[in-house]
Amino acid sequence: MDFFLTLVQVLDSTIRLATPLLLACLAGLYSERAGIFDIGLEGKMLMAAFFSAAVAAVTGSVWLGLLAGIAASLVLSALHGFASITFRGNQLISGVAINFLASGMTVLIAQSWFKQGGRTPSLFGEGRFESAEFPYAIGPEDAELTGRPVSELMSETNALHLAYSELLSGHSILVYVAFLMVPLTWWILFRTRFGLRLRAVGENPAAVDTAGVSVVGLRYAAVAICGVLCGIAGAYLATALQAGFVKEMTAGRGFIALAALIFAKWRPWHAMWACLLFGLLQAVALRFQNIDLGGVVIPVQVMDALPYILTVVILAGFVGKAIPPRAGGEPYVKER
């Protein structure tokens, strides 16, 4: 039972840690499927994390915070679109610039507004996303009723009930949003006209243009969707996973999401599994420092590096080749 309890707790933590990765990964999916490379996911998440926490702290409403986070992320998306669609600049350089812009501006504004060394005040109550309790699941309410800690109640119940309470129930609403986005993204991309056009514009924009559909419009739409999802991801980090913004709080998650996207070969369902895998690695690294496998000790740094190593292996094409959308990274020039 002890082992099972640990397992369930690690999986629970996996879901929490996979959520921001999944949102950012799907964000990148829309953008890159439309032919706009986006290595600025990290920056957009960071900006959203700051503004959601800042607005939630000032207004006391986490929903206003979420909106502010999405808006901030959309501003950076617009900048990326402006540079890479309108002015046909280098999308990768634009992404690099956006990451630095976010990294600098968040601390600058945080210091100017809150004077707490580049962080926002801690969020509490209405300023944070609360976890949703499913019926019959063990949660804080049961703990209050019986006067005993949740962990004790958890360890006494049966396996199914435990898994239900820890894994399915008790997450913030954004977690469910993230996982519902997976089938929705699949449906949009592969079952709607918009999705078909979006994928076409990433493979062969000239054909889309010939069909009389606006390449620029479609790409801006994709970049905007990417901004919204990155915004939710950032808001989740600052207002649900943690209680407030701290400097550089994304900690490379945008790049892990990018790695997951390649790992998933730009497909929504695979993206979910890739994010869960990378989330699991993070959860394991968080819980156990160095893992002892009967004499062979795996240092924690291996866990940290594993997502990147796996991605390089996938990119190298040794385990199935990852082929990006064909027109990715290429600005579209209508007339030559």
Next chain:
Amino acid sequence: MEKMPKWADVVLIPIISLLLATILSAIVILAIGEDPIEAVNLMVTGALGSTYGWGYTLYYATNFIFTGLAVAVAFHARLFNIGGEGQAMLGGLGVAIVCLSVPWPHWTIALLAACAASMIFGAAWAAIPAYLQAKRGSHIVITTIMFNFIAAAFLNYMLVNVMRPQGSQDPATARFPEAVHLPTFQSMFSTAENVMFRGAPANISFFVAILACFVVWALIWRTRLGYEIRAYGHSETGAVYAGISPVRITVIAMLISGALAGLMAINNVMGEAERLVLNATEGAGFIGIAVALMGRSHPFGVFLAAILFGFLYQGGAELALWTSIPRELIVVIQALVILFTGALDNMVRIPLEKLFMALRKGSA
């Protein structure tokens, strides 16, 4: 016919981009309730007003010359090496191993060995992404980003588990022995009655960096290999037609790029810290991107841009010391420079080209 004269491309566009970045930075400073003119004053006196300030400015500039050249060489082959940070970290590892494992009689020999080690380690770290790009077609930008993270984890492991001296809590190597300490500007330029550059970290590596500028210039514009690199960067199909092997050029350009980024370690690890610490590179690998873009991938331009960023770094540190403007202002300026000189290049270029075309028509 070219759309505009060469001087406009080389001088005017970077200056306009820099101006735009400066104006926006001033607006940012205003927005957080500080005085931009006062800020510039503080930065200039702090970074250029004393030999101490210059000692820091040139120390930072040395780092940026190396990483800027690294990005520039890769740019010439139309490769975007974002991995300078990781390559410089590995260069640091090379320097630390060389300095700690051999009892060097004199710093000159140690410096030569450290140069070689840092270049080999940096190049080795660039070799895998280069090979994967050349042979397997995996995108160099993504692989070099991944390698930055892998380098950080690897260095963390080496410092915490392998190279940390017994009984030390600090994730860092032991101090390098006295014999391998590089001469600083203070010891080089001070006279008995007049102490210059007191306590500043600028050291002899600055001259190695200048030498590197000349070597890169000669390599790119005066050798057959340089010609091949530029030809490949200009047009891959054209280069293939001329019998230039894309695989060979990709790998060689990335090896040179990685070696230059690794070479930065003689300045920050051997010259300044005199031991290897976590995060010794402090983002210099990324600043190389801004420096190379700003300097139009020319060694002289890289040199000037590196001095500019050295000034911004030291000036930014002074600002953080005397005002409530945090050091991150420099990151914002860096982002704006990358944005305007890199991604939004066309925003400046297209109107300027139109202007020159109109002028030409008027005079004809």
